[in-house]
Amino acid sequence: MQMKVMRVIAVFMAVMCGIASANLLTNPGFETGDTSSWDAGGWYIGSGGDAQSGSYGLAYYVPPSTGGDSWFVAYQLAPVTEGLTYDASCWMRYAGTANNSEQFLEIQWLNGLGEIMWGNGVGSTPVSGPQEYTFYELDDLVAPAGAVQASVRAVVHTTGVTTDNAWHTFDNFSFQQAIPEPSTMALIGIAVGVLGLTRRRK
Ligand SMILES: [Ca+2]
Structure with a gap:
């Protein structure tokens, strides 16, 4: 039973981390070569030194x-x-x-x-x-x-x-x-551990 709980927790944490690390922006580095997904009237897409990485950056x-x-x-x-x-x-x-x-x-x-x-x-x-x-x-x-x-x-x-x-x-x-603070993650871990012990006693 405890193994099962631990497995559920492992999956839960993996999903949490996956969600936390996802950039919510589209075309964040302008590598489409245009300002698509941005509202950027008057701005332009530069290349060369205008890019921090890749080929393009946003410029005014x-x-x-x-x-x-x-x-x-x-x-x-x-x-x-x-x-x-x-x-x-x-x-x-x-x-x-x-x-x-x-x-x-x-x-x-x-x-x-x-x-x-x-x-x-x-x-x-x-x-x-x-x-x-x-x-x-x-x-x-x-x-x-x-x-x-x-x-x-x-x-x-x-x-x-x-x-x-x-x-x-x-x-x-x-x-x-x-990304949740390590202390938050530890609290989740403790809660799950207690849950596992409680279940085992029953
Ligand atoms: Ca770029």
């Missing part, structure tokens, strides 16, 4: 004399369940010259009406000057009550009128349900 060009406090966003929606925990990440690179522009990874939540639940979102540290591809992550994001989708967003923002040329590129986005 900010020319000189772009107005201050302008926002350029590419996003994809992913299904979520309120109360569950998610992890998001991507790679970001800033090419060209420091240009009064910055880029960051942002997560916003949408309710059942498809409206952004402003005030609940979170953004990564902004990249505000030239740098090579660097990994950014937002961990342990809990979907708020009423959320049914997450908007996973590449954001470019001008902090003032731009003076030069900048290219903001993104690649390899990930948005997934968080």
Whole structure:
């Protein structure tokens, strides 16, 4: 009997880990060679150095004399369940010259009406000057009550009128349900062990 229970648990844990590691995004690295599955008007697909890996990356060009406090966003929606925990990440690179522009990874939540639940979102540290591809992550994001989708967003923002040329590129986005903490997994294991012992006594 205990062997059977242990086997059930092993399968359960394998399924949990499988679910946890699945990226909920489609075309996360733009290797289709286009922005399919993303809403990315005004953005383009770059190659060469615009890719962190593979052949392509997502890019936005900010020319000189772009107005201050302008926002350029590419996003994809992913299904979520309120109360569950998610992890998001991507790679970001800033090419060209420091240009009064910055880029960051942002997560916003949408309710059942498809409206952004402003005030609940979170953004990564902004990249505000030239740098090579660097990994950014937002961990342990809990979907708020009423959320049914997450908007996973590449954001470019001008902090003032731009003076030069900048290219903001993104690649390899990930948005997934968080892997349960080891302590949670241990508690499940103990619960199952107790269940097995109890059954055996009967
Ligand atoms: Ca890529």
